[in-house]
Amino acid sequence: MGGMKYAIASRNHPVYWAFVLHRASGLALAVFVPVHLYTLSLAVREAARFDAFLEWTENPLVKGGEALLVLLLAGHLAGGLRLLALEFLEWRDWQKSIVAITLGIAAACGLLFLMNAP
């Protein structure tokens, strides 16, 4: 005997996963924004210090982290546009395709960033 424990299979559909990504990316960006603003204000006026910081970002691990942030930002943007369209425009029946398009846009932005990274 015990509580009812089984997988909530009803969550396993594309639009739900789009929600999970939107929520996770939003939370990650909300945590990143203060850090981002703080480092900018701290360092941009002290060119030497800021450039030292930029050098640190040349580290492939950090570069990967940056690309991930770009991916999250682009994904949150595309997912947010999807929600605005869903809420403020006529209903569309191809919701799953819209989710796929948003993922494509996010992936493209992440790739473009990596391709342009020195």
Add this chain to the structure above:
Amino acid sequence: MSGREPPEPELVVEIWRGRESGEFVPYRVARRENQTVLDVVSHVQRRIDPTLSYRFACRVGMCGSCAMTVNGIPRWTCRTRVDRVAGNGRVRIGPLRNMPVIRDLAVDMAPFFDKWQRATGRFVPSDADNRRTFARVPPGSRERQAADAGIECIGCGVCYAACDVVAWNSDYLGPAALNRVWTLVNDSRDGARREHLAAAAGDAGCHQCHSHQACMSYCPKGLNPTAAIAGLKRETVKSLLRGEL
């Protein structure tokens, strides 16, 4: 009788026994063609364990009383064939999520229907004349079509059980009640539009919806509460900005 006959095909079905606390109990049931999940549950109750509690009435997808969780997905069991859900040969049947379990597969649907009341899900004639005269509503009008899109709800609670926002916020009115309000907001004969919108906008209302679309994905009648709630979001914002909310 003779050992040569092939064994009758069987299905092992696990059914929730208990209340909030309990366990899934396996039963062996003969597999039949065109068997529904409700057939299986009825067989267990009639032939194996008469103490099994569950609820059904019409058996033809009209009354909305036989919804259960089948392999993790809320479904109307009278119209769900075993073939469709037992792909891996396993069927696990539990009560609907997001409602208190009375016993076994029967849930208390009072909170679900109370929310229809709280959402003002009842028709209010626009004036006294409305009761005497015949209302002319062009069937092709935009409002009528928006209302028509949502009126076939049978109140089965599948959308409510599938909704994560209900699980997170027990006050949330849920897809069915909000879908009902949306049909009334679009009903030109209804005279309580402001009340409907105010009820739909509350702390427990349409703005809490995250458009997961589980309600529309699993609605057995193919309704789209997500679109109805999106409509309510737009109309409540308009009335908020006009200072009417």
Add this chain to the structure above:
Amino acid sequence: MTGRLEAWLYVAQRGSAFVLAPLVVVHLATMIYAIRGGLSAEEILSRTEDSAVWGSVYGLFVAAVAVHAPIGVRSIVREMTPWKGRSLDVAALLFCALIVVLGVRAVGALL
């Protein structure tokens, strides 16, 4: 009353999203463009210094984020943790203030 608060928060959340959408497009494009050939403090400042356009773009960006992020985080906390009520609302306001303060300093440094 709480119903109206939720409705207003919804308007603020979606309204700030409408503002943010084009700004994020600009931000992404600038980022992808700016990192070509490496980034330096000098390069960033040469673009932004004394520029009313960049100043207003980033100023508006910070304001919209300060509205958008706290409302979103508040929803997540309300739904996924037991923390609710007035103290959470105050915390969300403090988060908003933090973004405004850090944002004003950062935009000020760029100009």
